[in-house]
Amino acid sequence: MLPSGICMHPWPCATQLVCEGLGPSQHPPRFRHPCYPPEPCKHHIRLVEEPAQKTPTHPRFETARHACPNPVARRRDRPMDAATVSQARALLPRGAIYGDWAASALPLPHASSAPFLAPVHNRDTPHQHLARCALRAFLGDSAHAFHVIFTSGATDALRTLAHRLPWAPADAFVCHAHAHNAVRGIRNEALNADAAFRSVTSASLERHLRRTPHPSTPTCPADAEAEAARPPFAVLAYPAECNLTGTTFPFRWAREAKRCGLYSYSGEQVITLLDTAKLAASSPLVLDDHTPYVDAVVFSLYKLSATFTGLGALLVRRDSLLESLLKSTAASSYFAGGLSVDAVSPFSPRLFAPSADLRTQLELGTPNIQAIHHLPSQLARFSPPSIVMAGIHAHAAALAALFSSLLTEVFTPRGVKIHRDAGLPADEQTASTVVAFTLYRIEGRSRQWHPIGHNEIGTILKLNNVYARTGCMCNAGACCSVLGLTDVDVAAHFAKGHRCGDAMDVIDGKPTGLVRISFGWGSRSSDVHAILNVLRNHISYSVYGSLGEVDFGTAPSLSHFVVRSLHVYPVKSCAGTSVKKITFDKRGGILGDRRFAIQQAGSQALLSLKTCPILADLTAWLAKDETCLVLELHKKRVLPGMPRKMAIDLGIDSLTPKLQSMSLPSPTTKTNHLSSEEHEATGKSAVGGEELSQWLSSVAGRPVRLVRLASQCSTTPTSCKTSEDVLIVSETEIEELRSTAGIDDTAVVREALRPNIVLGPALEGTREQYQSHPPMNVFKSFNADGLHMVAKRSCVRCTVVNTVASARGFDLRGEPLRSIARINRRRQQKGLVFGVLAKAVPDAGDAPHHQRMYIPTHLTLNQEVTGSFRDSNNCSEGTRKSSNALSYEHEG
Structure with a gap:
């Protein structure tokens, strides 16, 4: 039996379904009639008016030229009424731009406030019947x-x-x-x-x-009777x-x-x-x-x-x-x-x-x-869907075409590639509401075009409150097809540690994903220009700009540095501590740095600041000659009856430096190792007892345990900073970032960047020398008392720096990551790089490769070092591929 008050008319139209389900009093404004007639209505909704200027006619202008008594539906720029679009866009955060309509549309405001009293277990309610009819009509x-x-x-x-x-x-x-x-x-x-x-x-x-x-x-198998x-x-x-x-x-x-x-x-x-x-x-x-x-x-x-x-x-x-x-x-x-x-x-x-x-x-x-x-x-x-949906497609496709043309104009045809399936006949390729693209920049002495990683672009868009999608969009087949990736490439990327959704966006010069901007019924032309402005302001400079065009000065003092501070982070993603001396181990990393991690119980996943921001308030340091690990929670996070500090006796002396042989891969020999993440997943060992696990679980809000990471080194880079990487930043860069971001405390910026070594100029220079100081991401090497370190790659920053700054009470809008992008744009550098990842190497001398010995070296506070910097344009192509071919996120 149907509910009372429902008018039943045989008109098979989607608008009549509203009348059947809600009654005439609950009709939307444009469908509010005393009652729908049994015959088809003579009036049709007019989506848009005929444009006054002489412009190309879209299909929606040709199929919707009927008079409409309702002025609300007459829109010039969109196929839906302005009130609906405005209410849907009002749900976005202030200043946000929505460009991910292919993933999900914005929620429409409810047009009905009728009560719903049917029990959930009743599957044959009139409401469900009307819903099926409405979906059939649509x-x-x-x-x-x-x-x-x-x-x-x-x-x-x-x-x-x-x-x-x-x-x-x-x-x-x-x-x-x-x-x-x-x-x-x-x-x-x-x-x-x-x-x-x-x-x-x-x-x-x-x-x-x-x-x-x-x-x-x-032919069916003879012995398969069922088949x-x-x-x-x-x-x-x-x-x-x-x-x-x-x-x-x-x-x-x-x-x-x-x-x-x-x-x-x-x-x-x-x-x-x-x-x-x-x-x-x-x-x-x-x-x-x-x-x-x-x-x-x-x-x-x-x-x-x-x-x-x-x-x-x-x-x-x-x-x-x-x-x-x-x-x-x-x-x-x-x-x-x-x-x-x-x-x-x-x-x-x-x-x-x-x-x-x-x-x-x-x-x-x-x-x-x-x-x-x-x-x-x-x-x-x-409703009617044949007209409204045609208007939505024409509206969204026009915006996508505008975005594609402007994107090509900004980045030039060689700087951007729009991806489409080229296997269809030309007469069957329709206008698309999606723009999937890859951006390119000029790099190296040869001035060749190289892809810009989708993760780098996605981070910039996210910083500027642009909702977009990067990666493969859960469509591995289309991604591999348009990017030209073969099964060999996919297997090689997996062996190098690439996983779906991680930050490894360019491997061996090939992109692993792309950027997608899509439009829908609530998109506006202002969205197109806003997204273009973000890309032009933060990306386009790196296509033609180069670091070699910036004058860093020639003062001799700029090549001499002093160690201002040293920092060690025993537990990955946790806060570290300042030390007066660091010791380098046989892998070229810092002894005791990032040797432990917090692992989620029942899985091999390690917690990070992205998945568990509370780790920023958990400080770890080594005590008692590096045989005791101490974990201390910030006082604001301590619960009643919960100890603030936990000490773990490691019971080993493996962190004590010893004379050890250093096995370096031959330049002509290729080695196949597990990635660091895979090796750590198979080489973790639990540290501490049940009491420590319960304490960490209460801190993280989930079952976790403390594990020791495998000591073997992988020759394959991963998407995050590993224990053999040493992060070096400049004191002048930190100060510049602090002033740009508007943060009062320099220590907050330093903690957000999570460096191991902070270098400062040996001599106090003028303001001009301060502004022209070379950034660390063009750092090549430095030497100090027998210690020799070489740069591995630039450190690409992610939202982790904002997470740490927010934990320290500076919850600014996108800072300091937004200021990193602003500084790099000023310097005509690429992306969100800040600092350099380096490692210590032994002094080879004349000894054969297999007989090279590693003698423990130290770096102390206020120690003088001599450094050299490379010009990114004068770097040879072979050096670029070997030392800085990939830039990955630093997660901690």
Whole structure:
């Protein structure tokens, strides 16, 4: 029975669904009529007015030229009314710019305040029925040819299909290379059943589908009676629009696969699966036009409005091969409560009857009732979808085209590369709402172009409150395709410690990800110019600028330094302590520096300041001749009854310096070692007892323990500072950063930078000499009483410096990282570098390589050192690749 007060009219329109679900009094302003007539309305919503100036006509101007009595919907610049867009954008932080519409849209304000009293376990409420009707109207399924199954998202829908399909060795899974990882993950279920798997590109799929079809049924194994009971099937899965590049792929592929067959499978044996999560959120989709040849569609509603986080849909075509296969596995698949079963015995496994309805079979668990309740009123804002979604696509595509043209103008065609799928015919390449790009800069004496890492650009965008996406966007296939990465490159990057989502953005001169800016229904032209201004102010200078153009002065005192302070951090990511002397070990690092870490219990993951900012208030130092580790918590973090300080007797003297042989890899010999992170994951040993673990767990707010890191050294760089790296910064740089960031205390800046060695000029110079002092990231080497150190790479900074400064009470907006970018821009340097990572090397002399001995060397406070600096333009290409080819984040 329907709720009282609901007007029922047979008009099959999405706006009528609002009337059915809410009543006339709850209509949105533009749909507020006394009652919808039973015949189609004569008025249509006019999205925009005809432009006054002579400009190119967009499709939205051609399809929406009907008179509208409602002036609220008449907008010149956007297809949605200004009030809706303004309310959605008001949820952003002040000054923020949203450029990640491909990941999620902004939440729409609720158009309904009607109470919702239906119990969550009731699956046949009128509200859920209206929500399914609203979704059908939005996706263009007026014939009700599809089952609408609510899921938690597109990933959940794909996982349901992967688990429920009866895979067999005679079956196949064909996946497009640009498919999302959630689609590609189906291959594991297929491979586990010995089914075939094939990854295809646009060009290869086009060539195959254009051939004369000669399909033949694969031969089933003679000993597989169960498999012979049904014909084999092949699943063709591809995205309707790539979430990384914005390339749209034609529905024609599904039609031709159904008509001509796919490889050795006939058209009747082909199951077409389309991922429309990106397409349906920014373009019109009419399933009525594709019903005969599309078997399944997945969609995530949060990409249309963030109000629906945790709500998606799986649409399965009725009377299709996919429907019969899913129903055939219902008796042997997992079942739950609700209406998923018709009869079940708790004692006999033979007495079980699954539901005959596919929807109730697959909808397991409690759905997102509140989101389903608001779905009709929210989708009414996009009604009629054929007009509104076309206007949204034209609006977002115009902004994306503007951004692409301005980006190319700012960085020149050689300084930026826009990524698209080149395998589609030119007449089928539509305008995209996404701009995926890689920026390049000129480096080295040869003045060649080298990619700028996506992590560096992403950090700059984040500092300036720009919401964007960097990396591979969970689409490894599209990322590798557009960047030209092969399986050999992926394996080599993994062996060097690269993991998805880390800071290793350029390896061996090849980028590992890209930058994506996307636009949607709430984007404005001001967003385009704001993002361009950020990139131009912080990135474009490094394309043509070079450090060699800056005059650092020629005063002799600038090459002589004095050690101002020394710092050791025994536990990674924890605060350290100042010392008067440091000793270098056989690896070239500082003895006792970053030899311990806090590990999360039950995993190999180490805590960092990014994942656990409270570590900034935990200080560690070594006492009693470096045989005792002391941990002290800041007094503001101490809980009642909790000790503030813990001392751990290491019970060893391994930190005492000894004469040891130093094994250096030969320059002509390549060594294959585990990365530092992998080696530490396999070489950790717990330190302290249960009392220490409980104390650390109470500090971190999660089960953790203290571990000793492996002592072996890896020759492969990682994404963070390792224990064999020595971070060197300049006192003048710290002072410049302090004044630029507006921080009163120099100690706060020093703690945020977490250096090991702070150098100052040997002689007090003039202000001009102070301003022209060379930065440490062009540091080449320095010597002091037999100690020789060489630079390894520049230290790229991340948001950790802001975390430490915030823990010290200076919660400034993006500082001091924002000032680091400002200083580097003044110096015409690249990115967010500050300081240099170096290591001590033994004096080789005339001794053979294998007989070189390491004699422990020291560096004391106020000791004089002599340094030399390199010109970044005069650095040879070989030196650049060996010493500073990669710059990685310093996490602590």
